[in-house]
Amino acid sequence: MPLDIEQYLHTERLPHMWCAGCGIGIVTGAFLRAMVDLGLKREETVVVGGVGCSSRAAGYVDVGTMHTIHGRALAFATGIKMARPEFTVIVLTGDGDGAAIGGNHLIHACRRNIDLTCILFNNQVYGMTGGQVSPMTGWGDLATTAPYGQVETPFDLCRLAEAAGATFVARGTAANIRPVEEYIKQGIQHPGFAFIEAVVPCPMEYGKRNAPGGVLAMLDDEKARSISKAEAARLTPEELEDKIVTGVLHHKVGRPEFQRSYASIVARAQAEAAEQAETLQSESGGAVS
Amino acid sequence: MDNRSTSAVLDSVAAMELWHSHLLREKIDQSSLLVQGNRACALGALDAGVRFFAGYPITPSSEIMEAMAYELPRVGGVFVQMEDEIASICACIGASLSGWLGMTATSGPGFSLMQEAIGYAIMVEAPLVIVDVMREGPSTGRVSAPSQGDVMQARWGTHGDHPAIVLAASNVADMYRLTMAAVRFAQRFRTPVTLLADEVVGHMRESFSPELVGRYRLTSGDFDFTPGYVHPDLAREVHPPHILGSEAHPHVTGCTHDETGFPTNDAKKSERFLHELYDKVTNHRDELCLYDVKNEGKGRVCVVAYGSCARSARAAWRLAELEGLPVEVLHLYTLFPLPIEVIQTVARRVEFMLIPELNLGQYAREVRKLAENWTTVISMGKIDGTLITPREILDQVTRLIGKYESV
């Protein structure tokens, strides 16, 4: 008997392209289960990926899907949502795709509070291109382009998204996937911009240089470093430094959502246009030339 | 036509904002109005049925997006000012793949930012209209000095082997009708179409009415916005479009793909696919190449020109007639695909082809490749931010045919 998630999966395209131990599949699984629970209609759901291993998840999902260009998935998704507001549009992106080359689009999508759901797979590295540093690579970590160790500080993407105006922000890990599934569901149902950061292991490109214990140790480490928002509130900034703060970190209702706001502009402008046409008609004595 | 009511409406401040609007325009179509090139472009887009525009401000193109920002919601369309040109064109492609047709407008620097996504649009066969109102320079240059410096960018700006449809407007009526032509070509061939205008063409005001645009005029009946519609005559050349959200819930990718929409690494399939993208455009040169010949067959010199230079070339031809100089003018509205036949036919009969351009001979190089077997091709480039005058062209013609007399 086929699994429930298979209705949303291009099973004919399996096995997938990801390396053994990669965490992207774990989060993709959570996404598929969230789709099942929400009963999303395949013809009204669009999944947009950027470029990278994470973004490739879009190609396994059997709804309308787009594999776009590096960093710009949110911009494509904005066009889709504005053209077809009835669609549920979900963006899958990586930490390089979404936070480096696409960082500007991310903050502007947050600012607009457009009704999209963005799932960012944070594997702390550029996986697809072979292990270069990403904006989420930790201080001191090794990468092919940081052979002496990374000396830049990563973002706190959830705080960035919140500050930029996202109205639903959550973070989870592949090591504890059930809550991530829940965040994705809530995010999709949330009528505004939902940002979900999923911390995932990349044993091949990040782990082999930085985590000698292999992927199980990486997952254990994710678990050990995860704390809740409430716990985080009791810690000093120094104590928080290597922690992964998980949970729904921000949820705001009432901030205007872009597509709906624009729809009300359209209604107003159309009414005005009709009124002006009428005035013109009566001024010219009803004669239509 | 009631002139009193029209002028009464035009007098009020609110109506001044509206003068270009659909409903109002219907009332004043009969008389011609002083219309700016950029506004005529927006009008053409609206008349063709464009309902999605995303852009980012840049002189000298911004009036196009300003007009669209005002007009689109009035006709139930969508306008978004995005965070940059990259986002703008990506949003347009998203809309195009959702069954709309996306349009954007920019100038050289913004056009450069769009290039990667243009490659993607070609690959995923997204119909798209991009207007580049060209200004001088690389970089900021002189923002309101006219130029034709983006001709090669329009042809080869994006990566990879790809087809290109590039039109060039020379006056306000062109801005209207060529925008419509761009929409039609984009729709028919499911590929991005670039409309080039020199700054002066975007900013000039001329008397204009859609009724008076003459040749190559299209009307709303020439457009079919049914999502996924393929014109029957192109059914064997244009791939069936993948429209998001349809029953087929397709996959769209910029990777070389086969008919399923999914990537393929098969060498034969990849090559065939790339050829098909190319051929669907180049096999239809006859339809795509719009041009005018003045004084056909009567010149020893043919001035080949486009954009603002074509206006000067036409004026030069009239002056030449007065002075008894045998000049013809080949006015190109389509720069790419190259109008090979048209150029070679003229090349066979004239001694010289003179190409005045506001760049250092970008198009002259193309003409030379096509024509040098039969004629002498002379490039006349100018990059000081001023126009090439009819007199300058005429002087050059006079020199070429050995009749130079100082005037």
Ligand SMILES: Cc1ncc(C[n+]2csc(CCOP(=O)(O)OP(=O)(O)O)c2C)c(N)n1
């Ligand atoms: C414009 C452009 N620049 C660079 C690349 C090469 N590139 C492909 S994937 C990638 C990094 C992706 O990193 P990330 O988003 O973290 O995804 P991951 O592969 O780690 O999941 C890069 C730089 C590209 N495809 N396009």
